[in-house]
Amino acid sequence: MKITKVEAIPIQARAIDKKPYWGSAAWGDERGTRGEISTEYPTPQRRRYVYSKTIDTVIVRIETDDGRVGWGEAKAPVAPQATAKIIDLLLADIVIGADPRETTLLWERMYAGMRVRGHRAGFYLEAISGVDIALWDLAGQAAGASITTLLGGSFRNPVRVYASGLPALPIDAPDDALAQLVADAVALRDAGYTGLKMAIGRGLKGDLRSIGAVRDALGDDFIIYADAAGVYSRAQAMWLGGALQDLGVGFFEMPTFPEDVEGYAELAQALTIPIALDSIGSRHEAVELIRARAIDVLQPDVCRAGGITECRRIAELADAHGLAFAPHISIGSAIHFGASAHLASAMPNTLTSEYWIGENPIGNVILDAPLLLDRGYLHTPTAPGLGLSIREEELRKHSA
Known part of the structure; x- marks a missing residue:
């Protein structure tokens, strides 16, 4: 061949x-x-x-x-x-x-x-x-x-995914906007999700107001993750991380700019909230973070960090050091979701996987048989390869 x-x-x-x-x-x-x-x-x-x-x-x-x-x-x-x-x-x-x-x-x-x-x-x-x-x-x-089988077999299928994402609000947002944020979070729980991720970075007080309101509405057992997208300084991230761990947030993603490996190490060793990072481009970046004891949850994106081959290496590096793997998705086509599901099923240290909750014009509509999401769990295809049958004509409608 x-x-x-x-x-x-x-x-x-x-x-x-x-x-x-x-x-x-x-x-x-x-x-x-x-x-x-x-x-x-x-x-x-x-x-x-x-x-x-x-x-x-x-x-x-x-x-x-x-x-x-x-x-x-x-x-x-x-x-x-x-x-x-x-x-x-x-x-x-x-x-x-x-x-x-x-x-x-x-x-x-x-x-x-x-x-x-x-x-x-x-x-x-x-x-x-x-x-x-x-x-x-x-x-x-x-x-x-299936790709899962080629990777060595399935540790889990379906895969628990978290709903991504809800943007936090600035501190001066009106009460009705906060009420709508809470209603959106409650709707995700009612749809069967056991966790969600909030996009923070709108100001320290605004972030805490938003996450606190969602926590109050959903209770202590619901999983909330927080992604700051690297907008805060090291000192700000330290202060906010302490407050987030008091709110029971599951992990703190990209708390400060990702080039600051020393800062990540300081945060990871001072805080009890797990420190996570999605902007990992390769195993070489991953090993630098691991050696510095700067990370707890590695979140490589299969469509960004070298595909199946390199993300497998990153996940195995994490596993060898007792660290968790949680595939990043954010946005993409059904192929992105399917490839991520195979990795999440096959890696022993998978914590969870991201799932973009937006209406997707290149999601299941480009597949003959849709990916199955059932009450917060994504079923990994079991047919050969990706296990996806692409509706090529539908896909090419969106070509640039």
Whole structure:
């Protein structure tokens, strides 16, 4: 079996959700970044991120000489055309003519291609991720086994997922906005979820007001996670982490900017709340955090952190050091959700997995048979490879 064609399909799907994407609502606002003088620290210019108005990603389609088609996804929440070009111009030639079952060999060849130039994260790793997932899909099809089986078997199926996410409110938000936030949280519990994640970073007092209101409404047994997206200073994160642990928050995700490994170590060793991080690009970043005793929950994203091959390595590194694994998703197509489910099922140290609760124009609608989410548990497909049958015509409606 040899690879004959690699196609990268940039996707920009029109959002169908009535509410803005939760990450954009929490961290994408441009207030305070254009010309105003600010005395805040960290400065607002360091705390606002770029988000697309559409649902963006890159779908990878790989054909083999025996007629098989494998599907993958490269995380590209902005500028998917850039990621697609990396696949077209740099990665396709590396894998065409190769046996897709040689997943580790091909991963190393792709990674080495730009290693000397320092491309160890970001667009290049995201592009590798999409190709790698498609290779695993083909390997599973050829073996007549699911990716979970190729990874060594299922420790759990279905996988407990948490609802992601609800944006916290600033301290000056009106009472009716807080009441709506609480109502949204109660609706998620009533839908069967046992946990949710809140996007914080709207100010220390606003964050605590929002999480406190949700905690009061849902009770002590409901799991609440908090994601600050790295907007706080080390000192602010330390203060807030202490308050969050008093509220029984399950983990504190990206409490300060991810480059500050020393800061993460200080937080992880001073606080009892588990410190989590999703912006892990590879096992090399993971091992730096682990050696520094700077992390408790590793959250690599399969479509960002090197695909199945590299996320397996990260999860196993975490497991060897007694740390938890919790796949990150945030936003993406059904392929993203399916690949994450296989990892979550197969890794022994899986704590939980993220699940984006927004209305998804490239979710189950692009599948012949939908992924099954039942009262907060996602069922991992058991058919060969990813176990997903893609409605290609429906998918290509959203190509950019």
